Amino acid sequence: MSEDGVVIIGTGMHPWGKWGRDFTEYGVAAARAALADAGVDRTDIGFLAGAGTIRNGYPGFVAGAAIARALGWSGERVTTSYAACASGAHAIGAARAQILAGLCDIALVVGADSAPKGFFAPVGGERPGDPDWLRFRVLGATNPVYFALAARRRMAVRGAKAADFAAVKVKNSRHGAANPHARYRAEVTAEQVLASPVVADPLRLLDICATSDGAAAVVLTGRDRARRLGREGVGLAAVATVSPRFPEPDLAMPDFATDSRIAAEPPDVPFRAAVARAAYEEAGVGPGDLDLAEVYDLSTAMELDWYEDIGLCPPGGAEALLHDGATAIGGRIPVNPSGGLASFGEAVPAQAIAQVCELARQVGGRAGPRQIEGARVGIAVNQGLFGHGSAVVVRG
Structure with a gap:
């Protein structure tokens, strides 16, 4: 810009x-x-x-x-x-x-x-065009079930373990403890995460975000x-809100369960990665230029997926990036220095703005005890139903 x-x-x-x-x-x-x-x-x-x-x-x-x-x-x-x-x-x-x-x-x-x-539930009565309503009606699936299916896929495809998911929560709870606006400000251990009740296998209570005001x-x-x-x-260098590309499956379609397009070859770049790429192109930066990222961690497993989607590591590299300490404050590319949804919970209309607040304060050198030294470029990424992706780049 x-x-x-x-x-x-x-x-x-x-x-x-x-x-x-x-x-x-x-x-x-x-x-x-x-x-x-x-x-x-x-x-x-x-x-x-x-x-x-x-x-x-x-x-x-x-x-x-x-x-x-x-x-x-x-x-x-x-x-x-x-x-x-x-x-x-x-x-x-x-x-x-x-x-x-x-x-x-x-x-x-x-x-x-x-x-x-x-847990969030569909509102407004019978809504057959609403993917939330359909998910409840057809699958009986609350949001944690939806998150758990993605987590189970990561375990199958990437070899992730429950201990990897727990390590995400431990990191984010440490970051959130230093954020006065966070709802949950107590640090937790991996043992506490792994001992918390199972909500939707393989995710436990401390693996998923709450609903919040x-x-x-x-x-x-x-x-x-x-x-x-x-x-x-601080510069608002990019705001990308691109939609999916045909023939990527769109779960917002009322006939998603039988849509023949699902059998077609997906796009070369998956939707969430494409949203981040659009923001990088608009801002004239790349993943290697980032000093921090705020990602949409509805679950601990989802945060690991985002590492790869926004190009912080190659596919399958998220767990190693996490355990190396790269995504913690003090590491090479801190992720969710605010504490993320793990520490805040979902206040749906506010959360993408809250991510940008964190980027602006970090890049402006005003993040207090969670300040990332030398932060100049950050990205915030988010995804909503009906093909609503977003990626915002802030630059000092």
Whole structure:
């Protein structure tokens, strides 16, 4: 991206937890924190992008307007992006586009959630076009079952062991212990992970993420405007939200169980790897340029898959990369220095924004006790249903 591109000048979060209050309360707290961090007023915002959530009723469907109203209407342009677990990154992309188009000077992006207790379930009654509904109805599979199938595949194809999965949790719990916004801040041992109850074999309770309340926000502006405000900011070098390529199976299709295209040859580059590649190309960097990564660790096994998807190691190399200490703070390429979803849990509309908050603070040298020395380039990757991938590159 050129020197007159978009920069992040403020980040803010509401701590993750479980309080059961209205999601806008969390979103307002995160937004105000981001505005204060940026040194701008609410009335300076020309565009507000909200990340949507179907689990908070109609206000969740129109999260941008709901949060703008809770902050106090200010006449700005408003939009809402719903892209399942990638909603936050899509909202960031919408705000960045407004700035690049010259339609606003300063934008605010907010994601917040008040999650129900227990595992996520489909909402809204009979929804045969909803892959969540189909998975429950056809397979009887909650999210942990879905995660476990992927973990079992990794064990079969890559030779992963339960001890490898446990080591991911140990690392992330160590990182999360230093993050004041994390829900779980106690370090755990591999023995504790392996002794926790089995939820969906081979995954145990401490291998999977919780559902959480929480919020995150960022303030964006152009680089020239940032300097006029006395802020250098960190560069938003890429926001890739590409979709899968034919004939890669799309589980969002109502007839996914019988779709004949599944028998066709898949694309040369799998979907998640393609999302990361698109971000690298846009930012003009590669995996070797990274100083850190925030990846979508719905399960410990999934984090290992992401190492390979984003090019940190060749296929089958994730376990060795982990055990060498490369992905811990102090290693060659720290992954999830925030603590990841292992330490936060899922607050669906907020999590991709929270990842970008971590990148911005690391690259800006403001991550406190979990600061990665010399961090200059980071990537955050995420994936939601219906082919919603996202990869965001932040560069100092």
